[in-house]
Amino acid sequence: MTTAELVKALAKRLGVSQKQARTLLDGYVGAITAQLAQKNSVILRNFGSFSVKDVAEKRAYVPAKESLCLIPAHQKLHFKPAKRLKDEVSEAVPHE
Amino acid sequence: MSSVYGQTLLDDMVQRQGLPMPLVKQAAQEILAVIREGLMSNGIVNVSNFGTFRLKLAAARQGFNPQTRERITIPAHQRVIFSPCKALRDLIQPVHHPVIPIGPDVTPQRTAAMSTPIASAGPLATKRIMPPAQPVTEKPETSELPPPGSTTVTPERRVTPDRRHHAEQDETETTEAPHQPHTTKQNAPDVASRLDAFTDSANAIALEAEEETDTTGRSKKGLYLGAAALLVIAAVTASLMYDSSPKELPAAVITTPSADSRPASTPLATDTLPPEAQVTVAAPATVEAETSANEEVDYSTLYTEMADTQPEAPLASVAVTGEETAAETVSETPPPAQVTETTVETTTEQAPPAITKPVAIATDKPTTFFFTEQTHKITNGESLWRLARQHYKNPLLWPHIYQANAALIDNPDSLRQGRTIILPSLQGTADNLTKTDRRNIAEGYYLTYLYYKNTGNKDAFFALLEAKRYDNKVVEEHRSLLRLSKVEEIMLGHQETMPF
Secondary structure, three states: OOHHHHHHHHHHHHOOOHHHHHHHHHHHHHHHHHHHHOOOEEEEOOOEEEEEEEEOOEEEEEOOOOEEEEEOOEEEEEEEEOHHHHHHHHHHOOOO | OOEEEHHHHHHHHHHHHOOOHHHHHHHHHHHHHHHHHHHHHOOEEEEOOOEEEEEEEEOOEEEEEOOOOEEEEEOOEEEEEEEEOHHHHHHHOOOOOOOEEOOOOOOOHHHHHHOOOOOOHHHHHHHHHOOOOOOOOOHHHHHHOOHHHHHHHHHHHOHHHHHHHHHHHHHHHHOOOOOHHHHHHHHHHHHHHHHHHHHHOOOHHHHHHHHHHHHHHHOHHHHHHHHHHHHHHHHHHHHHHHHHOHHHHHHHHHHHHHHOOOOOOOOOOOOOHHHHHHHHHHOHHHHHHHHHHHHHHHHHHHHHHHHHHHHHHHHHHHHHHHHOOOOHHHHOOHHHHHHHHHHHHHHHHHOOOOOOOHHHHHOOOOOOOOEOOEEEEOOOOOOHHHHHHHHHOOHHHHHHHHHHOOOOOOEOOEOOOOOEEEEOOEOOEOOEOOHHHHHHHHHHHHHHHHHHHHOOOOOHHHHHHHHHHHOHHHHHHOHHHOOOOHHHHHHHHHOOOOOO
């Protein structure tokens, strides 16, 4: 599903134009991003939580450099789906 | 670093965009609902300037309840993964510190693993396959060796350690390339120490035999010299035997050909010994040429002979050589060893660049092979490595299968499901391969080398090293076609051939 499709579906549900829907989506995503930029966790009920995680320095083989490398400590974004989202999705999508 | 809930976001939106709260609230709900539904229907939802949500299948696995310590099966399920877009990643981690390579002296485990069946096979294979037994083929000479024979041979052989030493020095001087020398240096001391261990050992006969194989393997010149020396010994022993006891004649006759001295057309003729000895002494080099010519003609008889003698060959011969006991019992042991050697030579002559299948001939009469030929239909998830482990009890023998099915297998690393391949028979056990087995495996490794070379795999060379380890002749035959770098030449020179 592309962003355009998402916007279309959103516009239909909200009964607004696609342009407005796009503004709303951007505003919402922007609000999440602003919080994450401040390293705040964002918790969305029944959907999941975004948080910034610290990754410690480590050694790992880097294929591009063809050698063992020291990967410096850094931070990364982590998303943890809510139990309900997980269960719902898992039920809906077949998995053999 | 605090936690923020949905309401804060809504307040933020209202404040910034000046939109009515109910609309914003409903929009937030709907956005999440649409993403959820998109995941269910599509499995992937991309939100621009934010990231991508997608589903990933997690297979069922065994877990346990940490409270009750009860084993439970976690069923297969879908996981929701979010990968932030680059802009968001950069926002979280604005400065990317460079990744620092840690010097080349810390070898990444991956590089060894990448060449799994080939490079990493080295030490393991050596441990598992190499028997402490002495060379089988040299046995007749060494055990029968009379004092005069040994004196004639020793001065020439003493040269080899020096030569080896020189080669080592050259290697340490010339290795300057960034990655290759690393492995070279690792190999060199290993080889050297092993050789030292050999030289230190009090077992002089074993040493001689060992060096003999080395000289023959090292160069053509060495081969001729070694052959010449062996011819002399053979001739001497033969004449001695003939003089002393006419009853032991057959034994003497059979032992001589293993020195490459004897036309294969007369392996069973017992009366023709004296002319035989004369010929060998007269002109060793020419006789060898003749031998090869004659062998080509007569190999069929040899095969039948081999088929008869084969059953006891692997176990019996090694048991005796290991103990190095009776010089007189030689009359029983040499036939299998000698015959297998000659057969291999004949196949050598038969098989020019395009590699034929000597196995087929050998398996005509399946006697008590460790593994008898079978056909096998490839099913999902199978690999040569796995098949070899399953049927030959040693995964390192996988090139044996590859060699026999070279036409059917385009990529030795991945098999096509549904194809029927042949699992060739294995004459010796995994720990105790016969010469034919070794040759097939070496050819398999050589084919692997060619494949890797064509596909640009930089670990190709390790396959060649393995080929040499199993059977040097295979490498020597194709030596002229190989374009090896200087470092590779040196490495190849240091690769030991597995002793018999």
